[in-house]
Amino acid sequence: MSVKINTQSYNYVILYLIPEELIQKNKILQLQWENIRTLIPCLLKSLYSGNIEVKLHELDKIFTGITKLKNVPKSNILGKVASLWYYLTKIFHQSLGPRIGSFTEELLKYWIDSGGIYEVIGQNITLEKALKILANINIKSRARLDFVLKGTNRAVIVELRMSEHTGGRTAQESLLDKIVQILKLLENPVNLRQNLINKKIYEIEFAIGILFNENHELLTKENVNIGRLASLVSYIMEERHVWGALKELSNKYKMCDSTEITFYKIKNELSNLNSRKICLYEPSTNFKIWLKILFGDEFLKEFIGLSLGELLLKYGSIIADDVWLFYTVLINELKIAKQFGYTNVRKIYEDLKTSEIPRFFINLYNAKLSLNDYLQQLNQLIENSANTVIRIYERKGQSLRLLETNDIVASFEYLKQLCICALALYLTIDHKRDSEFKECRWE
16 A cells, blocks of 8 residues: 555545534534434444443344354354344444434424424424414323424424334324324314414414335335325224314315315325325314325425425535444454454554644644534545554554455545544543543443
8 A cells, every 4th residue: 555645535524523612503413413422432432442242132142143152263253253243233223223213303303493484393292282382272181293383374283204114003093193182172162273363373284294115215106105005094084083083073164175074085185196185174264274194305395395305415515424434444343353352443543643643633623613624624634644554554564454455545445434433532532531431322
């Protein structure tokens, strides 16, 4: 590998290496950081030690065959790290689950508020609190709504599903129960309709948003599982669910095309792939009720005003690389540690400490730059760090083979990633004086 390779085609955004005051000035970075700040130190801890404490259930060991690996020979490197890889993957994805859910909700809230079409007045809010805010009425209900939005003359109750296969019958019933509760309050003695009108809200919308299909693709009418949609509509049309509440309203309300409300009209409109929505109105006040089943971009465009592609184009440059980078490097480095007794990351961390790179990094970290300037200079420092490592190994007369490939560019890019991890170790152990990685929280 020659010195002074330059491959600056990819600019890394590593939150762990960005001063927190810069993160707090950017809402998208802040949302990402809040959900990973205690996870990355866990990965760093293992990159430093070359190990991870494995606690597997005996059934896990039997099911995966890991139980046979207790006495594998030293030459069986894959056998030596199999349980580590399995445990890390298992706990990592379990840890990510709740973080991703929280991150998605907060991100959608930010996008909706930023879109300017609707204001989020409640997120994971009780029905009791939502109706107090919207209509100043008091009811007792601990049922929780994913989002409550307010737009010009309209309130929206949003129930969000990340995937079309999320939840079974219980989840479907929980979703519909809240819609039914609100529909039944419209014309009962509480008179929710009039209270909403008094607050200048002349339409209420119930939106069931489903973002992705079972293959994790953005959900569209072309790739939706027709059976799952039919199942949802069937639940809606049960007498004890939404249809029962709509039927009770049919003596006062009409369809928005002025026709009578009937079972088949409602079912056909909700089942129609090109529609999936119904509209009712009360003739004396023209108060309207909407029920919509929105897929993927339909949901995003309606409430944010942009498609997912447009949102990624707008915000893509500030999507952080921390999670994928530290995780994938660790997967490979565990094998290195079992084979040689230490990780490449720890070795490079110790090598870089003999150079000027740590001082340059801390000076940059404390320089009070703008985010763009900081990221530009950080990526240049990462590049310089990799070239510095190469020079160190050349002086030692040692080879530096990091990947099972002769591709110099790929090897250099991987070396840059190892340098990122080494800088993160320096920031933690030497600058923050946390050699025990106390910030680590898998939960």
